[in-house]
Every structure is written in C-alpha cells, then in structure tokens.
Amino acid sequence: xxxxxNINTHFSDWYNEIVAQAELADHGPVRGTMVIRPYGxxxxxxxxxxxxxxxxxxxxxxxxxxxxxxxxxxKREASHVEGFAPEVAVVTHAGGKKLxxxxxxxxTSETVIHYMFAKWLHSWRDLPLKINQWANVVRWEMRSRxxxxxxxxxxxxxxxxxxxxxxxxxxxxLMLNEYVRLAQEILAIPVVTGAKSESERFPxxxxxxxxxxxxxxxxxxxxxxxxxxxxxxAHAFDMTFQDKEGATQYPHLTSxxxxxxxxxxxxxxxxxxxxxxxxxxxxxxxxxxxxxxxKNFDNSLILHQAEAIRAELxxxxxxxxxxxxxxxxxxxxxxxxxxxxxxxxxxxGPRDLEQGIAMVSDRLGLEKVAYDAKNISNCIIxxxxxLQQEMFARxxxxxxxxxxxxxxxxxxxxxxxxxNGLYQTGWxxxxxxxxxxxxYKAMTRCxxxxxxxxxxxxxxxxxxxxxxxxxxx
Amino acid sequence: xxxxxNINTHFSDWYNEIVAQAELADHGPVRGTMVIRPYGxxxxxxxxxxxxxxxxxxxxxxxxxxxxxxxxxxKREASHVEGFAPEVAVVTHAGGKKLxxxxxxxxTSETVIHYMFAKWLHSWRDLPLKINQWANVVRWEMRSRxxxxxxxxxxxxxxxxxxxxxxxxxxxxLMLNEYVRLAQEILAIPVVTGAKSESERFPxxxxxxxxxxxxxxxxxxxxxxxxxxxxxxAHAFDMTFQDKEGATQYPHLTSxxxxxxxxxxxxxxxxxxxxxxxxxxxxxxxxxxxxxxxKNFDNSLILHQAEAIRAELxxxxxxxxxxxxxxxxxxxxxxxxxxxxxxxxxxxGPRDLEQGIAMVSDRLGLEKVAYDAKNISNCIIxxxxxLQQEMFARxxxxxxxxxxxxxxxxxxxxxxxxxNGLYQTGWxxxxxxxxxxxxYKAMTRCxxxxxxxxxxxxxxxxxxxxxxxxxxx
Numbered sequence: 053x054x055x056x057x058n059i060n061t062h063f064s065d066w067y068n069e070i071v072a073q074a075e076l077a078d079h080g081p082v083r084g085t086m087v088i089r090p091y092g093x094x095x096x097x098x099x100x101x102x103x104x105x106x107x108x109x110x111x112x113x114x115x116x117x118x119x120x121x122x123x124x125x126x127k128r129e130a131s132h133v134e135g136f137a138p139e140v141a142v143v144t145h146a147g148g149k150k151l152x153x154x155x156x157x158x159x160t161s162e163t164v165i166h167y168m169f170a171k172w173l174h175s176w177r178d179l180p181l182k183i184n185q186w187a188n189v190v191r192w193e194m195r196s197r198x199x200x201x202x203x204x205x206x207x208x209x210x211x212x213x214x215x216x217x218x219x220x221x222x223x224x225x226l227m228l229n230e231y232v233r234l235a236q237e238i239l240a241i242p243v244v245t246g247a248k249s250e251s252e253r254f255p256x257x258x259x260x261x262x263x264x265x266x267x268x269x270x271x272x273x274x275x276x277x278x279x280x281x282x283x284x285x286a287h288a289f290d291m292t293f294q295d296k297e298g299a300t301q302y303p304h305l306t307s308x309x310x311x312x313x314x315x316x317x318x319x320x321x322x323x324x325x326x327x328x329x330x331x332x333x334x335x336x337x338x339x340x341x342x343x344x345x346x347k348n349f350d351n352s353l354i355l356h357q358a359e360a361i362r363a364e365l366x367x368x369x370x371x372x373x374x375x376x377x378x379x380x381x382x383x384x385x386x387x388x389x390x391x392x393x394x395x396x397x398x399x400x401g402p403r404d405l406e407q408g409i410a411m412v413s414d415r416l417g418l419e420k421v422a423y424d425a426k427n428i429s430n431c432i433i434x435x436x437x438x439l440q441q442e443m444f445a446r447x448x449x450x451x452x453x454x455x456x457x458x459x460x461x462x463x464x465x466x467x468x469x470x471x472n473g474l475y476q477t478g479w480x481x482x483x484x485x486x487x488x489x490x491x492y493k494a495m496t497r498c499x500x501x502x503x504x505x506x507x508x509x510x511x512x513x514x515x516x517x518x519x520x521x522x523x524x525x
Numbered sequence: 526x527x528x529x530x531n532i533n534t535h536f537s538d539w540y541n542e543i544v545a546q547a548e549l550a551d552h553g554p555v556r557g558t559m560v561i562r563p564y565g566x567x568x569x570x571x572x573x574x575x576x577x578x579x580x581x582x583x584x585x586x587x588x589x590x591x592x593x594x595x596x597x598x599x600k601r602e603a604s605h606v607e608g609f610a611p612e613v614a615v616v617t618h619a620g621g622k623k624l625x626x627x628x629x630x631x632x633t634s635e636t637v638i639h640y641m642f643a644k645w646l647h648s649w650r651d652l653p654l655k656i657n658q659w660a661n662v663v664r665w666e667m668r669s670r671x672x673x674x675x676x677x678x679x680x681x682x683x684x685x686x687x688x689x690x691x692x693x694x695x696x697x698x699l700m701l702n703e704y705v706r707l708a709q710e711i712l713a714i715p716v717v718t719g720a721k722s723e724s725e726r727f728p729x730x731x732x733x734x735x736x737x738x739x740x741x742x743x744x745x746x747x748x749x750x751x752x753x754x755x756x757x758x759a760h761a762f763d764m765t766f767q768d769k770e771g772a773t774q775y776p777h778l779t780s781x782x783x784x785x786x787x788x789x790x791x792x793x794x795x796x797x798x799x800x801x802x803x804x805x806x807x808x809x810x811x812x813x814x815x816x817x818x819x820k821n822f823d824n825s826l827i828l829h830q831a832e833a834i835r836a837e838l839x840x841x842x843x844x845x846x847x848x849x850x851x852x853x854x855x856x857x858x859x860x861x862x863x864x865x866x867x868x869x870x871x872x873x874g875p876r877d878l879e880q881g882i883a884m885v886s887d888r889l890g891l892e893k894v895a896y897d898a899k900n901i902s903n904c905i906i907x908x909x910x911x912l913q914q915e916m917f918a919r920x921x922x923x924x925x926x927x928x929x930x931x932x933x934x935x936x937x938x939x940x941x942x943x944x945n946g947l948y949q950t951g952w953x954x955x956x957x958x959x960x961x962x963x964x965y966k967a968m969t970r971c972x973x974x975x976x977x978x979x980x981x982x983x984x985x986x987x988x989x990x991x992x993x994x995x996x997x998x
Contacts, residue, residue, distance in 0.1 A: 147665030192620030
C-alpha cells in the first residue's frame with residue numbers, strides 16, 4: 053500500500069495518485085490517452101444510465117454518426133474550423149493507400165450531423181429534429197490529465213434543429229437545466245450557470261451556456277455546455293425546410309454535451325486524505341460488508357450472516373458486495389474500501405452475530421452505530437440518502453466560502469493569483485478588459501444576470517452585468 | 526410511399542431499400558461509413574442491454590481503451606499485422622504536426638489491451654483478467670453494405686487472460702454459448718457453431734469458434750466469433766505472471782465479439798415483402814395502437830380508450846405507441862408500421878368502442894381477432910411470446926431446408942454455385958482442397974464434430990470430420 057500525497061498541500065499529486073490507486077484509469081500508450089478501468093467505467097455507466105434516461109424523456113433519440121469526417125466539412129463554418137483545426141487528428145492513409153481527401157477524427161460532430169440533417173430535412177413537419185449520441189472524440193491536447201483533459205474522451209453530444217429561434221433557445225435552457233440536475237442531485241456538485249463571454253464561446257456558436265463548478269483548490273471547472281449555434285451552420289450545409297406557408301427557411305440549431313471530465317470533478321470535489329468519497333447515486337459499490345473472522349470460531353456463521361444481509365440489500369436495488377478475502381486483515385480491507393470511496397461499511401464479527409447486530413459506519417465519518425441485523429435494510433437506504441444530501445451540503449459550503457465579490461481587478465487580482473477562488477465583479481464586456489485577467493492567470497468563467505457593480509473591473513465604463521472570474525482547469 | 530423491391534427476386538435491392546425506408550440507417554459522407562438512425566439504434570440498444578447484462582453476469586467488467594494505437598504495436602504479432610495491415614486507417618498528423626510514429630485507428634484492440642494487461646499483471650492472484658468494451662472500430666472495406674460491412678462498425682470486444690489453457694478454452698466456449706443464446710432466443714435466428722478452418726481464423730488466433738446463420742438467399746453470415754489466441758500475443762507484449770510456485774508464466778488469452786452486423790442478419794432473416802419483421806424481444810415498438818377516427822363521432826372517446834390501453838401495456842413493460850396522427854389514413858399507418866416490422870397492432874374504432882373490444886393483429890399474419898379491451902394486456906403478453914417462438918420456428922425451418930449433405934464437390938459444387946445453400950461434406954483439412962471451393966465462389970464456414978463422410982469432398986484422402994461449405998456475406 054502506498055500512502056496518498058496530502059490533499060491540502062499537494063492537491064495535484066493527490067489527484068494523480070488517487071486515479072491510479074483506486075484503479076479508476078491508467079495512461080494509454082499514446083501520449084495523452086487514457087484507459088478507463090472497470091471501477092472508473094462503472095461510475096461512467098451510472099452517469100450514463102441516469103442522463104440517457106433524461107435525454108430520452110425530454111424527447112431525444114440516440115443515433116450513431118461516423119467517427120471520420122471529410123476535412124473540408126470542418127472548413128465550411130469559418131469560426132468552427134478556426135477553433136478546431138489546431139487540435140484535430142488527421143487520417144491521411146487507409147486501406148494501404150493515400151486518401152484523396154484527408155479525414156479528421158471527429159473533435160465534435162456538428163459538421164457531419166448537419167450534413168445529414170440537410171439530407172433528412174424537407175418540411176416543417178420534419179421538425180424538430182432531436183438526436184443524441186454517446187461517442188468518443190479526439191482533440192490533440194498538449195497537457196493531459198486523466199478525465200480532466202485527454203486527447204480522446206467520451207461524451208454525449210445532443211444536436212437539434214428547430215423551426216424557430218425561440219424553440220431553439222428553450223432547448224438550450226432545457227438541457228442546461230438537465231445538466232444542473234445531474235451535477236447537483238446525482239454528483240452532489242454545486243454549480244453556477246451563465247453565458248460564456250464571446251471569446252470563450254464554442255467555435256461557431258451564437259451563445260454558449262455553461263455550468264461551472266469550483267474545485268477545492270479554488271480553480272473553476274467547466275462541467276459542460278449547451279450551445280445556441282449561429283445560423284451559419286445551417287447556411288454552410290444548405291439545411292433548409294419549407295415552412296407552413298411554403299417559404300424556404302433555415303432552421304435554428306443547438307448542441308450540448310457533457311464528458312468523462314465529470315468523473316474528474318467528482319474525484320476532486322469530494323475526495324479526502326483517505327481517498328475517494330463517492331456520492332451514493334454514482335457509487336459502483338454503495339455498501340461493502342466485511343466479515344470479521346476470528347480464530348476458534350465457526351466463521352461460516354459470520355459469512356452466512358454477511359451473505360444474508362447482502363442478498364437483502366441487493367434485492368432492494370442497493371449495490372453491495374461482501375469482501376470475504378481471507379488473505380487480508382480487516383484493517384487492510386477498511387483501507388482499501390475507504391480509498392475506493394464506498395459510502396457505507398457494515399462489519400459483522402462473532403460478538404455482533406451473537407447479539408444479532410451489525411456495525412455500520414459511513415465514509416464521511418458521521419457515525420459508527422450498531423444496527424439490528426434484522427431491520428438493517430431500511431436504515432441503510434435512509435442513511436445512503438442522508439449521505440447524498442450531506443455531501444452536497446458540504447460541497448456547497450466550500451463553494452460559497454470561495455466565492456468573493458470585488459469591484460476592481462487591481463485589488464482582487466493579486467489575491468486571486470495567489471490563492472485562487474471565484475470572484476464576482478462588474479464588466480463592460482470589452483475583450484480588452486477581459487484580456488487583463490490573463491496577467492493574473494485568470495479568465496471569465498460566465499456572465500451573471502445579477503448586476504451588483506456599476507463599473508467594469510478594469511476600466512471606468514459601466515458594467516453590463518456581473519461576471520465570474522477565476523483560474524480554471 | 527415507395528414500393529419495396531420483391532424480396533424473392535431482388536433480395537439485395539430489397540435489403541438496401543428496407544434499410545433506407547424503415548429509417549434504420551443512412552450512408553455517411555465518407556465512402557463505406559454508415560449513420561445509424563434512431564430506429565436502427567434502438568434495436569442496437571436492445572441487443573446491448575441484453576448482452577451487456579449477460580457479459581457482466583458471467584464475470585466480466587466494462588472498460589474503455591484508446592481508439593488510436595501505435596502502428597508498431599500491430600507489428601508485434603506476425604500474423605495479426607498480416608491480417609489487419611491492409612485495412613487500417615492511419616493517423617499521420619495531429620495537433621497541426623506530423624507525428625513521430627503513425628497511429629492506427631483500432632481495427633480491433635488486442636494489441637493495446639495486451640499492452641495494458643502486461644502492465645497490470647504480476648501474480649497468479651491477478652488472474653483471470655476479464656474485461657469487455659463497447660466500442661467503434663475501423664476497417665477499410667472496398668465493398669460496403671449498411672450493417673453487414675461498413676468501414677466503421679460498432680461492437681463489443683471481450684478480452685480475457687487466464688492462468689491455464691483449460692480455463693481459456695472454457696471461456697471461449699462460455700461466450701460462444703452466450704452468443705448462441707443471443708442469436709436464437711433474442712434475435713430468433715438459428716445458428717450453427719464450429720471451429721473455423723486455419724485459413725479463416727482470426728489473425729493471431731490458435732482457434733476461432735464461429736456461429737453462422739444462413740440468410741434466405743442461401744448465403745452464410747458469420748454472426749460473431751470467440752477466439753482462443755495463440756500465446757504469441759503474450760510473448761509479443763511481455764505479459765507474464767508469477768505462478769503459485771514463483772515461476773514466471775505466460776497467460777492464456779481469449780477474445781470474442783459481436784457487431785452491428787447482427788442487425789443486418791435480423792433484417793434479412795425475418796423480413797418479407799411488406800418490410801421488416803422484428804422479433805418482439807428486440808422490437809423498439811412491440812405494439813402500435815391505431816385509433817380509427819370517424820366523422821360525426823366523438824373521436825376523443827376513441828383516443829381516450831387508446832391511451833388507456835397504452836398506459837396499461839406500458840405499465841407492464843411493453844414498448845407501445847399510439848399513432849394518433851390525424852393527417853394520415855388508417856391504411857397509410859398500417860403500411861408504415863408493417864414496413865417498420867412492429868410485431869402487433871391494435872385497432873380501435875367507434876364500433877369496437879361500443880362493444881368494449883379492440884381488434885388485434887400480428888405482423889406474421891397469423892390472426893386478426895377481437896380482444897376484450899378490459900383484459901387485453903395478458904393476451905398481448907402471451908401473444909408477443911408466441912410470435913417470438915413462431916419466428917424462430919419459421920427461421921429454423923428455412924435454415925434446415927437449405928442445409929444439404931453431399932459427398933463430392935464435383936457434384937454439389939455446380940448446385941451450390943447456381944442456387945446457394947449450406948453443404949455439409951467431408952474434408953481432409955488440406956488447404957489445397959479448401960482452395961478448390963473458390964471455383965464455385967464458396968468457402969468453408971465451420972468444422973463440425975460429426976463425421977458422416979469417409980473421404981474429403983475433393984480428394985480421396987480420409988475426412989477428419991465434416992465441414993460446412995457455403996457462399997457467404
């Protein structure tokens with residue numbers, strides 16, 4: 053067993069070590085790539101299961117579009133190619149020959165999906181088109197970190213086409229709100245939402261809505277985005293439809309996505325010096341049962357009790373495991389399952405068995421209590437729910453502690469540079485003032501609707517509305 | 526509405542048209558690629574849902590390995606590179622620069638997974654390693670057909686490592702049997718299993734077990750494979766472990782996979798001149814309810830009844846939809862849902878409503894009967910199950926009708942060339958005799974354990990055991 057670096061003093065090392073030691077992911081042979089190991093992938097599957105159901109319930113259908121896109125497609129939308137060209141991987145040869153036209157490995161699928169939408173769309177009756185895909189995408193990254201930034205990552209990307217701008221705008225907000233629910237209710241990560249500034253928008257979008265979390269080291273993490281695309285995509289791909297009056301119209305498009313980065317946010321937001329702490333709703337193992345064997349005792353009785361409790365919990369849909377490995381001490385097991393962030397632990401020893409109880413403790417260290425073994429399941433269900441709420445409450449407290457309001461960059465800039473954190477301030481919306489943030493390694497994260505400052509953080513022009521400023525992942 | 530080509534006289538055209546008209550898939554912009562549309566993808570999701578559960582119940586865990594593999598990896602196993610080099614797509618540039626080493630887009634993941642297995646494997650305690658991934662792979666195909674052969678396709682690939690050869694052999698058969706169950710019980714497609722001949726084995730495998738179906742045109746379709754890999758993969762990637770006695774050993778490896786090709790098999794096996802016919806277990810819509818509106822009648826009463834039946838069926842887990850589109854005639858709706866292969870249809874008109882009944886018919890045309898609207902759900906569940914069985918029985922009958930036994934190629938070769946079909950015959954196992962089959966556009970499909978012929982289909986040497994011979998997709 054290796055010890056973990058201290059989370060308070062060596063956050064970045066702690067992160068890398070916990071990813072490795074909890075067997076969430078490993079580095080692939082190609083620089084910047086990642087192998088998601090079974091325990092990490094099981095978390096992703098739980099996120100997928102929840103979100104996929106929500107995506108379908110809100111009227112979208114799953115599809116699969118090709119991985120390889122003609123290079124020329126990317127160039128059809130001017131700002132799109134400008135944004136993505138520097139980071140694409142390009143297939144130049146295939147089937148033993150040089151290709152006539154190089155193909156890019158999709159960095160995102162707007163272009164190929166819009167090409168197909170244009171084929172399928174004829175009349176207003178075909179609208180809205182509302183599709184989604186769970187896919188891998190490749191963006192060549194210079195500095196990679198498992199889950200947070202990898203050359204290949206996994207995501208879902210939703211793409212829709214609507215007859216009116218208003219409908220498209222509603223779609224953007226519908227999915228943003230779904231994402232916020234995923235973050236807060238499932239991952240127990242508090243977030244703030246708002247529009248991105250012009251310079252931070254998705255290449256080719258008219259408006260990018262983001263939801264941002266704040267990591268314990270005071271850096272912001274973009275958790276996902278929902279875009280209102282500019283109509284230039286529809287123009288670029290000749291995507292038109294006949295409206296009810298027979299006139300030719302261009303549809304209004306949206307796209308939205310979240311990625312395996314969410315797992316990185318989960319690790320950072322809740323982890324501690326013992327390792328991962330997983331919210332029950334995305335914990336691959338919610339409860340681990342550890343039989344405490346004893347010499348000169350019929351240990352099969354303990355195992356039998358452990359198995360009976362496991363079966364009862366599993367029957368109720370709880371993800372539960374018995375760790376009956378006889379080659380390991382209970383202490384080694386406690387260490388392992390704490391490292392893996394399992395929310396609850398049940399211990400059963402000879403004396404517990406005699407008394408008809410089981411010792412139940414939780415990963416947050418709230419309490420260690422004896423439960424009546426016969427009625428344990430309802431207590432566990434309740435307790436898991438309490439842990440989920442408690443984890444969100446704790447994360448929210450940390451979030452607000454690091455959220456500051458300040459009027460002028462000259463004052464808060466040095467603080468931000470030294471100690472990170474999220475700063476709410478006023479902004480005139482000029483790119484020149486936004487650029488000043490770079491001097492403190494910070495950037496705008498999202499625009500707020502609130503207006504609590506009269507002037508810009510940098511110049512003396514009036515503030516349009518508040519903006520959140522932070523360093524970021 | 527376009528008419529479908531006749532399935533008996535224009536099978537290949539019929540296939541292409543049904544894929545397009547039922548909106549299962551479309552051609553992507555890059556030659557040989559495919560877009561899987563919502564209706565086709567929903568079938569794939571049902572296949573995935575069933576198989577993923579079986580894969581997990583048999584002790585495997587899901588993972589994600591990188592898409593891009595260093596070209597040199599492919600070369601480490603001699604026959605593997607020989608098999609795959611001609612069909613890989615190669616990334617030569619990324620992030621705006623030429624790469625030091627080209628990367629192949631995975632045609633299959635043995636090499637990168639074995640590289641990682643070698644990192645993770647130390648002791649016999651780490652074995653068996655049993656992982657799976659649902660992934661996209663790319664193989665450059667000259668002649669593509671939707672689902673059956675596309676440059677990019679979707680699959681699951683399982684990869685395992687075992688301490689002993691016997692354990693690896695058991696794994697190969699375990700997963701082969703799981704696949705047979707999927708084919709027969711879920712897809713209602715009868716299959717035959719056996720080993721591939723040496724020339725038809727997976728590149729780098731010591732043994733390839735296949736399960737083969739026979740399409741209505743008499744051509745065989747490989748549905749999937751389960752491989753015992755040669756130990757050369759373990760050697761190529763320095764994959765060793767310490768056994769219980771402390772000696773260094775190479776593990777025994779397997780891999781197994783099925784692809785989106787299964788959807789192609791489903792379309793061909795069950796389809797008819799009206800379109801798709803989907804077995805209930807993989808039908809995205811199992812029951813469609815069609816209200817028959819009438820002038821001078823309060824049609825909201827009919828809609829209300831349709832909705833009540835829909836809700837009751839949905840509550841029981843049946844995938845059901847009401848088609849209440851008032852712009853279409855009932856006839857147009859019948860045509861559409863028959864084309865899409867929905868197994869059952871319920872009609873409710875004014876007179877049915879008065880009598881408290883609903884007219885129920887099935888896609889196989891077995892019967893059209895009036896059911897008591899109050900007790901309809903149990904009848905529907907029973908009927909869906911009967912349809913599933915009936916579809917398998919019909920397919921099995923067709924399969925056996927086209928399965929012939931014949932001693933000598935000189936006799937059955939011309940028949941096979943003219944009219945297709947599956948021929949069981951004897952074989953000495955020499956590649957020279959196998960090569961003779963090419964003269965009739967046929968090949969060996971799989972070896973049988975049965976031995977019903979004394980000599981080879983071509984020469985006079987003794988037959989080792991029977992072999993199945995056919996043309997193939």
